[in-house]
Amino acid sequence: MGKNVVIVGGGPTGMWLACELRLAGIPTVVLEREPEIDPHSRALTVHPRTIETFALRGAHRDLLAEGGRIPSGHFAVLDDRLDFRALDTDFPFTLALPQARTTKLLQDRAVAAGADVRRGHRVTDCTEHDDGVTVSVEGPDGAYTLDAAYVAGCDGTHSLVRRCAGIDFEGIWFTALGALGDVVLDDPPPGPVTSAWTLRGTLMIVPLPGGLHRIAVHSPEDVRSDWPGELTLDEFRERVRRVTGTDHGMHSPAWLSRFGNTSRLARHYRKGRFLLAGDAAHQHMPAGGVGLNVGVQDAMNLGCKLAATLRGRAPEGLLDTYHAERHPVGADTIEHTQAQTAIMMSFSPQGSALRSLLGKLIAERPQFRDALAERLSGLSVRYSPPGRAHPLAGCRAPNLPLSDSTRLFDLLQDGRPALVDFARADGFRADEAVPAGAARHLTLHRSPGPLPRSRAAWAGVSAVLVRPDGYVGWASDETDAAALAHETRDALAELHGSHPERHHA
Known part of the structure; x- marks a missing residue:
């Protein structure tokens, strides 16, 4: 095949x-x-x-x-x-x-x-x-x-x-249910999101395109393990009233549904x-x-x-x-x-x-x-390779400003990993450290100049390899050119050979 x-x-x-x-x-x-x-x-x-x-x-x-x-x-x-x-x-x-x-x-x-x-x-x-x-x-x-x-x-x-x-x-399987509807409201609440929680229930309202509003509501009776059947407009209207005292002039449902916590x-x-x-x-x-x-x-x-x-x-x-x-x-x-x-x-x-x-x-x-x-x-997700790795390894890379008007995300548009040389190791050039034949599978970029102080974790980085999905595959603070070149070649050879685990930073 x-x-x-x-x-x-x-x-x-x-x-x-x-x-x-x-x-x-x-x-x-x-x-x-x-x-x-x-x-x-x-x-x-x-x-x-x-x-x-x-x-x-x-x-x-x-x-x-x-x-x-x-x-x-x-x-x-x-x-x-x-x-x-x-x-x-x-x-x-x-x-x-x-x-x-x-x-x-x-x-x-x-x-x-x-x-x-x-x-x-x-x-x-x-x-x-x-x-x-x-x-x-x-x-x-x-x-x-x-x-x-x-x-x-x-x-x-x-x-x-x-x-x-x-x-x-x-x-x-589910132990709690919720009710959801896309409806027209004659008297909608102001603002982009409305939420409420009381002893009678909890509710969220969000405006949708086309004049509809999405309402999701939970009630005390929803802590249950049986499915009560099809949701009707009358039931939905009453459930919303119990939480806030009004149904906001609800009518003309485009969709009514139930959902659970399975x-x-x-x-x-x-x-x-x-x-x-x-x-x-x-x-x-x-x-x-x-x-x-x-x-x-x-x-x-x-x-x-x-x-x-x-x-x-x-x-x-x-x-x-x-x-x-x-x-x-x-x-x-x-x-x-x-x-x-x-x-x-x-x-x-x-x-x-x-x-x-x-x-x-x-x-x-x-x-x-x-x-x-x-x-x-979703910004907290981190993939942590085993062993002693740089603190940035496995972290999500923000859209760093690089030299001129280039930003990091610009380097990843074609789906290739990006190797960035921050010009902190005198005599090191990433393009010279990349093994023969590997350069065409990478985007190489040299970016002299300091990064913003707000990103302290990046302050001492000499070179970084960013995966196509925007996570750091390898980084180094090494300032000796020969040692950094050796690390770079190893990183390119072994970047995806491990089985990383994940944790939150």
Whole structure:
């Protein structure tokens, strides 16, 4: 079989993976069972790290043009919101953008890059062989098969790819429910986000394009383990009234739905030639709107490594580092969404006291507030290689200003790693230290001049190698030219040969 990839699932995760693979020239087919993009967008929020992810490839501009910018986020709908403006990013805000639009923008980009996107094509089976996978498909014109080197399951919590791979999806079933609706409000509350928590329930309201408002509500009776059936407008209206005393003139629902806190994690993100990303790999309560974002970041991590593997440039074990790096991110996502669920659904005087205490800590302890904001925004993720490595190794690299008008993200637009020489080792030149034949797979940049003092961790760096996904693969403070050249050659040879683990900085 060839060096092609079949992606099952055409949401934001699958489409961004297709974009990454096509950037590397990998033949890619996206199979999506739904003939049209679902207009009912459960996800509305694009977080700062996800905007950075798109910006690494110049794909952020259309989203910025359409999305509403909200400079804060919430943890468990606490009254004291998390201020993103203090974060070290070019994008200190979330974008309020319906998932349907995010999907459409990424789909257009994938198609323009040459991806074969097939909507209305339902995968019925996947069979792995020694040299690839055969994918069975029911299309509008009948059944057919595709042969692929790898199959990526981006097909949601009920993933067929995960089942075909025999990967366990472990966790807990829901113990709490929420109700969600996109409705017209004759008397909407002011502001971009409205939230409330009382002993009668908790509620959030966000305006949507087209004159609709998204409302999510939880009530004490939602702490349950049975599914009460279809949500009606009358029930939804009454639930909103119980929390705030008004339904804001609610009518004309475009969508009504229930959601729960079922939390499950795939035991393996990779098994042979099967790979999982997004909701196929992790399921959780949609607290804080992190789901779409974690999925896109899964795709970014996977796309770089899968492309390198298929193009024959990957050291042994590179593809296995996808699970090693992203599986702990999924586990962490489940932990903090479950923690938020417990706080949101504790409708008692004790729960009120806990919320009050956490609110005070957020207001009085900037370090605590910023740590929560970094976690929610995705900026805290760090991949830590084993052994004694530079403190920056595995960290997300901010969009550093370099020489002239160049910035770090500019160097990563084509999906190649970037080696930056900060000209602190007299006599060292990165282009001379790169082994023969490796230069064409790198972007090299020499950037003399001091970095901003606000980035103390970077102050003594002599050279840095930034991975295609925007994380530091290697850095050195060495100022001896010969020693730095030796370190550089070793870093280029061994960058992706380890199996890093993840922790929060």
